[in-house]
Amino acid sequence: MSAEPPDLARHEPALLVWAAYQLPGWVRGKLDPADLVQQTLLEAVRAPDRLAGRPDHEVLAYLRRALANNVIDAARKFARDRGDLAPGALAASSVRMADWLAADHTSPSERADRNDRFVRLASALAELPDAQRVAVEMRHLQGMKVTDIARELGRSEGAVSLLLHRAVTALRGLLADA
Numbered sequence: 549m550s551a552e553p554p555d556l557a558r559h560e561p562a563l564l565v566w567a568a569y570q571l572p573g574w575v576r577g578k579l580d581p582a583d584l585v586q587q588t589l590l591e592a593v594r595a596p597d598r599l600a601g602r603p604d605h606e607v608l609a610y611l612r613r614a615l616a617n618n619v620i621d622a623a624r625k626f627a628r629d630r631g632d633l634a635p636g637a638l639a640a641s642s643v644r645m646a647d648w649l650a651a652d653h654t655s656p657s658e659r660a661d662r663n664d665r666f667v668r669l670a671s672a673l674a675e676l677p678d679a680q681r682v683a684v685e686m687r688h689l690q691g692m693k694v695t696d697i698a699r700e701l702g703r704s705e706g707a708v709s710l711l712l713h714r715a716v717t718a719l720r721g722l723l724a725d726a
Contacts, residue, residue: 554599554607556589562608562670563588563615569689570619579622588615605660608667672722680715687712 567581591614592599599607673681679701686692686700698708 554602554604556592556599556607556611559608559611559667560585560589561674562667563611565666565670565673565685565689566612566615567619568685570616572623575623584615584618584622588618591618605663608663668723669719672719675722676715676718680711680718683708683711684715684719 563585564582567584571579571581571584588611592611599610602610673684676684683697683701686697687694692700694705694708694712698705701708703711
């Protein structure tokens with residue numbers, strides 16, 4: 549009797565955050581990060597024995613690596629016309645978050661705890677209204693300034709500041725309930 553396949557859908561919010569973080573803006577105009585997440589989950593479903601019986605943190609690590617590879621492939625595909633993708637630049641950006649989540653100086657239990665916190669944060673981000681979620685991702689994941697976010701979203705700086713304030717307040721509430 550083979551082991552039960554893991555519930556991959558529970559990792560979708562975290563993968564969406566990673567995809568949004570990793571996917572260059574010029575590729576986002578041609579390909580939605582959610583499409584890459586769906587492609588990654590579909591690939592995992594097609595190979596059920598690879599993940600069956602694995603602990604949750606190993607499933608998430610596998611999905612992160614598969615997603616990073618799909619992001620790199622998509623950027624290479626769309627970069628052919630642009631000619632501006634530095635070799636390894638995308639791979640390095642994909643590894644930054646994975647390194648943060650799996651830092652060598654932490655114990656396995658600390659890494660598992662950090663993974664769990666990130667999954668909860670990604671799920672909470674997914675519950676925010678779109679405008680708040682996008683503003684938080686731009687500010688805290690992409691490191692954009694409020695003025696740049698305002699220009700990108702077509703809103704005033706005050707409106708963006710209010711979006712960020714409301715989003716952080718909502719996230720605190722959602723994460724306190726978790």
